[in-house]
Amino acid sequence: MAEIKIKKGINLNLKGAITDTAITNTSCKNFAITPDDFTGVVPRLDVKEGDKVDAGSTIYHDKSHPEVKVTSPIAGNVKAIVRGERRKIEAIIIEADGSDRARTFDVKSAARDTLLESGLWCAMRQRPYDIVPDPNVKPRDIFITAFDSAPLAPDFALLLKDKEKYLQKGIEVLATLTDGDVYLGCRPEWIPEVKGCIVNTFAGPHPAGNAGVQIANAKPVNKGETVWTLDAVTAARIGELFSTGKVPFDTIVAITGESVRNPHYTRCTMGCSIASLTGNEIGNPDNCRIVSGNLLTGSHVAADGYLRFPYRQLSAITEVRNPADFLGWASLSPKRFSIYHSFTRWLLGRGKPATPDAKINGGERAIIMSGEYDRMLPMDILGEYLIKAIIAFDIDKMEQLGIYEIAPEDFALCEFADTSKLPLQKIIREGLDKLYKEMN
Amino acid sequence: MKGLRNYLNRIKPNFMPGGKYSKLQSVFEGFESFLFTPNTTSASGVSIHDSNDTKRTMTVVIVSLIPCLLFGIYNIGYQHYLAIGNASAGFWEMFLYGFVALLPTIVVSYAVGLGIEFIGAQIRHHEIQEGFLVTGLLIPLICPINTPLWMIAVATAFAVIFAKEIFGGTGMNIFNVALITRAFLFFAYPAKMSGDAAFVATEPILGLGQGKVVDAFSGATPLGQIATATTADPQITNIVGDPVSTLDAFIGLIPGSVGETSTLCILIGALVLLFTGTASWKIMLSVFAGGLFMGFIAHTFPSATYPASSLSPIDQICLGGFAFAAVFMATDPVTGARTETGKYIYGFLIGVLAILIRVYNSGYPEGAMLAVLLMNAFAPLIDYFVVQSNIKRRLKRAKTNN
Numbered sequence: 001m002a003e004i005k006i007k008k009g010i011n012l013n014l015k016g017a018i019t020d021t022a023i024t025n026t027s028c029k030n031f032a033i034t035p036d037d038f039t040g041v042v043p044r045l046d047v048k049e050g051d052k053v054d055a056g057s058t059i060y061h062d063k064s065h066p067e068v069k070v071t072s073p074i075a076g077n078v079k080a081i082v083r084g085e086r087r088k089i090e091a092i093i094i095e096a097d098g099s100d101r102a103r104t105f106d107v108k109s110a111a112r113d114t115l116l117e118s119g120l121w122c123a124m125r126q127r128p129y130d131i132v133p134d135p136n137v138k139p140r141d142i143f144i145t146a147f148d149s150a151p152l153a154p155d156f157a158l159l160l161k162d163k164e165k166y167l168q169k170g171i172e173v174l175a176t177l178t179d180g181d182v183y184l185g186c187r188p189e190w191i192p193e194v195k196g197c198i199v200n201t202f203a204g205p206h207p208a209g210n211a212g213v214q215i216a217n218a219k220p221v222n223k224g225e226t227v228w229t230l231d232a233v234t235a236a237r238i239g240e241l242f243s244t245g246k247v248p249f250d251t252i253v254a255i256t257g258e259s260v261r262n263p264h265y266t267r268c269t270m271g272c273s274i275a276s277l278t279g280n281e282i283g284n285p286d287n288c289r290i291v292s293g294n295l296l297t298g299s300h301v302a303a304d305g306y307l308r309f310p311y312r313q314l315s316a317i318t319e320v321r322n323p324a325d326f327l328g329w330a331s332l333s334p335k336r337f338s339i340y341h342s343f344t345r346w347l348l349g350r351g352k353p354a355t356p357d358a359k360i361n362g363g364e365r366a367i368i369m370s371g372e373y374d375r376m377l378p379m380d381i382l383g384e385y386l387i388k389a390i391i392a393f394d395i396d397k398m399e400q401l402g403i404y405e406i407a408p409e410d411f412a413l414c415e416f417a418d419t420s421k422l423p424l425q426k427i428i429r430e431g432l433d434k435l436y437k438e439m440n
Numbered sequence: 441m442k443g444l445r446n447y448l449n450r451i452k453p454n455f456m457p458g459g460k461y462s463k464l465q466s467v468f469e470g471f472e473s474f475l476f477t478p479n480t481t482s483a484s485g486v487s488i489h490d491s492n493d494t495k496r497t498m499t500v501v502i503v504s505l506i507p508c509l510l511f512g513i514y515n516i517g518y519q520h521y522l523a524i525g526n527a528s529a530g531f532w533e534m535f536l537y538g539f540v541a542l543l544p545t546i547v548v549s550y551a552v553g554l555g556i557e558f559i560g561a562q563i564r565h566h567e568i569q570e571g572f573l574v575t576g577l578l579i580p581l582i583c584p585i586n587t588p589l590w591m592i593a594v595a596t597a598f599a600v601i602f603a604k605e606i607f608g609g610t611g612m613n614i615f616n617v618a619l620i621t622r623a624f625l626f627f628a629y630p631a632k633m634s635g636d637a638a639f640v641a642t643e644p645i646l647g648l649g650q651g652k653v654v655d656a657f658s659g660a661t662p663l664g665q666i667a668t669a670t671t672a673d674p675q676i677t678n679i680v681g682d683p684v685s686t687l688d689a690f691i692g693l694i695p696g697s698v699g700e701t702s703t704l705c706i707l708i709g710a711l712v713l714l715f716t717g718t719a720s721w722k723i724m725l726s727v728f729a730g731g732l733f734m735g736f737i738a739h740t741f742p743s744a745t746y747p748a749s750s751l752s753p754i755d756q757i758c759l760g761g762f763a764f765a766a767v768f769m770a771t772d773p774v775t776g777a778r779t780e781t782g783k784y785i786y787g788f789l790i791g792v793l794a795i796l797i798r799v800y801n802s803g804y805p806e807g808a809m810l811a812v813l814l815m816n817a818f819a820p821l822i823d824y825f826v827v828q829s830n831i832k833r834r835l836k837r838a839k840t841n842n
Contacts, residue, residue, distance in 0.1 A: 328477030362493025366611025
């Protein structure tokens with residue numbers, strides 16, 4: 001066990017945190033699978049509209065690795081297949097029929113095959129490229145993150161309450177899939193009692209909970225190596241699958257953010273509709289941004305959209321608070337949210353939760369200020385140089401500067417703090433995709 | 441403010457492609473985003489952004505320059521009234537004289553620079569960027585007060601076009617634009633940029649400051665006096681022959697380029713920059729460390745051949761443009777070293793070189809400008825080595841693992 005202190009980064013204190021840990025129940029009629037959530041899987045549908053599916057039935061498989069499957073979270077009928085430009089599948093909508101038909105998986109066969117068949121495989125990611133793991137590559141190590149340090153993120157101790165036995169089982173199953181070690185990255189305050197893995201504790205601000213940061217500070221990824229990453233909730237689901245034969249598709253979601261009247265936890269099923277989760281909890285529905293996930297890495301979803309992977313948080317904030325913001329750059333108001341001392345927010349101290357809106361607050365510029373990314377990136381990576389290499393798509397430089405170690409989420413905080421307002425996560429995602437095509 | 445917002449919304453179509461004034465689109469959008477923070481929200485990526493943007497960053501730098509600006513204005517008047525033998529003139533009289541003397545330079549610098557930026561932005565259909573807001577104020581502060589306006593205009597135009605726009609505009613330049621302006625003036629019109637006549641405004645302006653220059657007057661700056669000294673330990677005097685102490689040089693009531701004389705005001709500006717995190721403390725600290733280090737070496741081995749070696753290290757950083765360069769020029773993030781380790785090396789070498797040039801090159805009584813420009817050229821090389829060490833570390837790690 002190693003105790004690691006993360007110094008770089010910052011915890012954003014935002015309004016809309018959950019104070020009451022009671023868990024409500026949410027029921028819902030329509031559910032959706034969003035293929036964009038499973039980066040690296042090119043969907044080939046196994047169902048058509050009107051088909052009857054069980055919880056755990058295959059909905060689609062990957063084009064190049066047919067054994068990689070995405071499964072239905074609920075029993076019902078395929079209601080619609082939503083397609084976008086160039087017939088890209090945007091969502092597969094399943095209408096629940098109220099029955100509890102669920103597929104039972106053979107847990108006696110090889111763990112790899114069961115994981116692939118159950119769809120839980122797609123809840124893991126691999127480095128390099130931050131994509132669903134290639135089933136033909138054995139990982140060097142497997143990294144499990146047991147806390148989420150993102151703004152307003154749910155408490156893993158609560159998500160995993162009474163599930164430690166499944167987490168233990170999950171770790172045992174995962175250990176059979178690698179010749180290396182299974183690592184569990186925890187907060188010093190909450191260390192699950194599990195065996196058979198290397199437990200590291202991470203103190204310090206966000207992004208300490210990111211898999212990339214934990215890997216970089218424990219055993220960094222080198223060129224040619226592959227590691228898997230997943231969160232402890234997924235590991236517990238894997239354990240439950242191998243204990244009961246069924247995939248637990250239920251999930252606890254934190255409904256957070258300044259626009260939510262009563263931030264709370266709710267229990268629901270993966271991919272449920274946003275409307276069912278928010279109900280009439282949103283105070284300003286006409287001027288509200290709903291994000292599935294946290295405000296740094298989550299996906300912007302419509303009010304009639306669906307919960308997206310990793311199915312554990314929903315954030316809602318005001319879209320534009322002040323449409324005529326006169327001389328905003330000159331503002332002396334401490335209400336204006338900034339982590340820099342050039343605004344007066346610091347006068348209020350760290351204790352006062354902020355209520356930022358979704359505005360970018362400025363125009364896109366060349367990278368002018370130096371060192372801004374470094375302060376937010378607790379990895380031995382020169383962020384600015386890597387970003388420039390990706391923009392120029394200089395493969396040699398990207399490799400040399402550590403492209404294989406990062407995921408877009410690692411740069412989310414940099415993107416938040418960037419005075420040049422560059423879309424860093426998008427730059428990295430596109431760079432990784434392009435690199436993957438180039439190398440495979 | 442709703443009314444103004446609505447008015448802008450109403451006239452906006454005229455400036456969009458196809459509109460009557462579409463040639464002014466960049467200018468319109470520049471002013472619009474200046475008046476009202478754009479309402480753009482992110483489509484992908486993070487949903488919240490820090491309020492800090494380049495406009496704010498540049499504003500902070502301008503705020504940090506205000507003490508130097510105000511003191512510089514007063515000092516122009518003070519030196520003038522001292523020169524005409526009327527040192528007892530009132531504060532506001534001196535300030536007003538200085539203001540009237542400096543204002544045209546500021547106006548010309550901004551008008552020429554921003555004019556070129558506006559045209560450049562429109563040609564490339566870019567947003568107007570904020571970089572020149574700072575440069576436009578730096579230029580009047582680092583030039584002698586007697587620089588003719590047309591020279592300011594020519595030099596600013598040269599610097600903005602050839603040091604910045606051709607490299608791609610704000611954030612892309614290799615050399616500090618304000619220093620290129622200064623260097624252009626220095627090498628193109630050396631007679632006007634140095635010597636006794638450049639640094640003290642002696643003529644009355646708009647009827648202000650009437651009077652005849654006293655007989656004992658000599659407008660040479662302290663460093664100018666030392667460069668031309670013939671004795672081993674020259675005495676520095678002010679423009680009417682009274683001795684100048686280190687404290688005088690620190691406070692700044694000495695002749696010199698407008699904003700550079702007061703080390704005190706520069707340090708106030710430095711505090712603003714450091715507190716807001718706008719400038720790198722690593723660069724600032726290491727420039728001063730380098731200057732003191734080289735000043736100490738020079739002072740330890742004084743030589744009559746190099747009269748500036750007689751100055752104590754503290755005098756070295758209080759006199760001339762050293763402190764101004766350390767705080768406002770070396771810390772320009774675009775032209776300086778960008779890696780954290782590189783910043784120490786970059787800053788230290790600027791400090792060393794500035795004093796080295798000052799002391800051992802009698803052709804240049806002041807070395808800070810040249811030192812920063814030289815290190816601007818070397819900053820990418822310093823960064824290259826820092827980046828290479830990161831790369832080597834990564835390769836080594838891969839080898840030991842396998």
